[in-house]
Amino acid sequence: MRRTFAAIVAVLATLTFATACGDEEKPSDSGSSEPKVIKVTFDGDSVEPNGERVEVSTGQDIKLEVTADKAGEIHVHSSPEQELEYPAGESTQTIEGIDQPGTVDVESHSLDKVIVQLEVS
Numbered sequence: 001m002r003r004t005f006a007a008i009v010a011v012l013a014t015l016t017f018a019t020a021c022g023d024e025e026k027p028s029d030s031g032s033s034e035p036k037v038i039k040v041t042f043d044g045d046s047v048e049p050n051g052e053r054v055e056v057s058t059g060q061d062i063k064l065e066v067t068a069d070k071a072g073e074i075h076v077h078s079s080p081e082q083e084l085e086y087p088a089g090e091s092t093q094t095i096e097g098i099d100q101p102g103t104v105d106v107e108s109h110s111l112d113k114v115i116v117q118l119e120v121s
């Protein structure tokens with residue numbers, strides 16, 4: 001009797017473990033739920049990255065981790081356009097997911113530079 005009970009408990013424990021494990025595993029290429037993180041550094045009249053291409057999924061939010069020597073504005077040439085004002089110092093700016101596939105420039109107009117080109121697909 002006791003042995004059967006122990007066996008059942010063991011089976012249940014295994015099942016619970018399997019379920020918990022399965023819950024933690026998210027398909028990595030579902031894309032749209034996890035935001036894309038891009039570090040952006042403004043220093044004087046230069047910016048990093050500088051015109052780099054970054055692939056994102058349609059609808060995927062993009063978080064810009066901004067470090068800036070002075071406040072400014074980031075311009076996202078999506079449709080509709082998005083303008084993000086950032087302060088001096090460190091901040092996180094979010095570009096809302098872009099639904100239309102294509103290439104979208106993210107620019108600093110004050111520096112007249114393309115920061116990244118988002119390849120939305």
Ligand SMILES: [Cu+2]
Pocket residue numbers: 075076077107109
């Ligand atoms: Cu612009």
